[in-house]
Amino acid sequence: MAIFSVYVVNKAGGLIYQYDNHVPRTEVEKTFSFPLDLVLKIHDEKVVVSFGQRDGIRVGHAVLSINGVDVNGKNTSEGKEILEYLKDPANYPVSIKFGRARLSSNEKLMLASMFHSLFAIGSQLSPEVGSSGIEMLETDAFKLHCFQTLTGIKFIVLADPRQTGIDALLRKIYEIYSDFALKNPFYSLEMPIRCELFDQNLKGSLEVAEKAATFGPVS
Amino acid sequence: MSRQSNRTSDSKKMNSELFTLTYGALVTQLCKDYENDEEVNKQLDKMGYNIGVRLIEDFLARSSVGRCHDFRETADVIAKVAFKMYLGVTPSVTNWSPAGDEFSLILESNPLVDFVELPDNHNNLVYSSLLCGVLRGSLEMVQMAVDVRFAQDTLRGDNVTEIRMKFIKRIEENLPAGDE
Numbered sequence: 001m002a003i004f005s006v007y008v009v010n011k012a013g014g015l016i017y018q019y020d021n022h023v024p025r026t027e028v029e030k031t032f033s034f035p036l037d038l039v040l041k042i043h044d045e046k047v048v049v050s051f052g053q054r055d056g057i058r059v060g061h062a063v064l065s066i067n068g069v070d071v072n073g074k075n076t077s078e079g080k081e082i083l084e085y086l087k088d089p090a091n092y093p094v095s096i097k098f099g100r101a102r103l104s105s106n107e108k109l110m111l112a113s114m115f116h117s118l119f120a121i122g123s124q125l126s127p128e129v130g131s132s133g134i135e136m137l138e139t140d141a142f143k144l145h146c147f148q149t150l151t152g153i154k155f156i157v158l159a160d161p162r163q164t165g166i167d168a169l170l171r172k173i174y175e176i177y178s179d180f181a182l183k184n185p186f187y188s189l190e191m192p193i194r195c196e197l198f199d200q201n202l203k204g205s206l207e208v209a210e211k212a213a214t215f216g217p218v219s
Numbered sequence: 220m221s222r223q224s225n226r227t228s229d230s231k232k233m234n235s236e237l238f239t240l241t242y243g244a245l246v247t248q249l250c251k252d253y254e255n256d257e258e259v260n261k262q263l264d265k266m267g268y269n270i271g272v273r274l275i276e277d278f279l280a281r282s283s284v285g286r287c288h289d290f291r292e293t294a295d296v297i298a299k300v301a302f303k304m305y306l307g308v309t310p311s312v313t314n315w316s317p318a319g320d321e322f323s324l325i326l327e328s329n330p331l332v333d334f335v336e337l338p339d340n341h342n343n344l345v346y347s348s349l350l351c352g353v354l355r356g357s358l359e360m361v362q363m364a365v366d367v368r369f370a371q372d373t374l375r376g377d378n379v380t381e382i383r384m385k386f387i388k389r390i391e392e393n394l395p396a397g398d399e
Contacts, residue, residue, distance in 0.1 A: 011395070150286055151275060151276060151360045151361060153276075174276070174279075175280045177280075178276040178280040178281075182276055183273065
C-alpha cells in the first residue's frame with residue numbers, strides 16, 4: 001500500500017510542487033548479442049520497444065541506459081544515435097536497461113495543466129448546480145485524489161487504490177503548505193515551492209499516512 | 220497575560236505583550252522612516268495585505284469553515300472565528316446598512332494597542348491600519364473585494380474601536396472551478 005506522488009497546482013493551473021514518493025519502477029537490465037531480437041523505434045524523443053517481449057521487457061518500455069550509462073533521449077550520453085549504435089555489430093555484446101519511461105518535468109507540468117482544465121470541465125458537466133470539480137479519479141492501478149481549497153489551490157495525491165485516509169492526508173498537506181510555504185516570507189505566492197521544511201514535513205506526513213493505513217481504515 | 224497562538228494543535232502560548240511591543244516597534248520605525256502619517260498608514264495597510272493573503276490559507280486549513288454564501292455569513296465568520304483564532308477577541312457585528320453590504324465590527328479591546336497612547340504630532344496616524352490590510356487581503360483571496368477602514372479608534376479618543384467593512388464586488392477573475 002503506497003502513496004505514489006503528490007502534486008500541487010496553483011490558481012492558474014501551473015504545477016508548483018511535485019514529489020514522487022514511491023513509483024514502482026520495473027527496470028530490467030540485460031546483456032544482448034548481435035543481432036538484437038527486440039524491435040525498437042523512436043517515439044516522443046525516446047527509444048522504445050515496439051515489438052518483441054522477453055524476460056520482463058515489455059512493449060512500450062524505453063531504453064534507460066546502455067552499458068550502465070544513462071541515455072539522453074534518443075542519443076547515448078556521448079551523442080551517438082542509439083538506433084545506429086545498436087545496428088553496428090562491433091558494439092556488441094551490449095548491456096541495455098529497459099524500463100517504463102520516467103515522466104520528464106515538462107511532461108508533468110503539461111499533465112498538471114491538463115488536469116486543471118479537466119477539473120473545471122468536471123464541475124461544468126454536473127447536472128446539479130454548484131458541483132465541485134473532480135475529487136477522485138480511479139483506475140485499476142491507482143487512485144488520484146484532488147482537493148481544491150477555497151482560494152483555488154489544488155492538492156493532488158496519487159495513491160494505491162486500497163490506500164485509505166487520503167482525505168485526511170490532503171487536509172494535512174494543506175496545513176503543511178500554509179505553515180511551511182506560506183509562512184516563509186521568502187516564498188512568493190503561486191510560484192514553485194522550494195522550501196526544505198515543506199519537503200521534510202510532507203515526507204513525514206506521507207510516511208505517517210502509509211503506516212496508519214496498514215492497521216485499518218482511518219477516518 | 221498570554222493568549223493562545225494560532226497553533227491549536229500544539230497549543231503553544233505566546234506572550235501577548237511581546238506581540239504588542241513588536242507591533243509598536245514596527246509602527247514607530249515606519250514613522251521614523253516615512254515621517255508622514257498618511258504614508259505610514261498606507262505602508263501598514265500594504266503589510267497587512269501581504270499578511271492577509273497568506274493568513275487566509277492558514278485560517279481555512281485550521282478551521283473547517285466552508286465558503287460563505289453572503290456577506291452576513293462572512294461577517295459572522297470574521298468576528299466569531301477569525302478574530303477569536305488570531306487575536307483572542309470577539310468583536311460584535313452591528314450597524315448593517317439597509318442594502319446589507321456594509322457592517323461594523325465593534326472591538327471592546329484591541330490587543331495591538333495595549334499600553335499605547337498617540338502623541339499629538341501623529342493625529343492622522345491610524346495605528347491599527349495593519350488590520351485593515353489583513354482583512355482586505357484575506358477576503359480578496361476568497362474572491363471578495365472589500366473596503367475596510369477605521370470608523371472609531373480608542374487611540375483617537377473614541378470609546379470603542381469600530382472597523383467599517385464595505386462589500387464592493389465579487390472578484391470574477393480566476394474563480395476556482397465549481398464556484399460560479
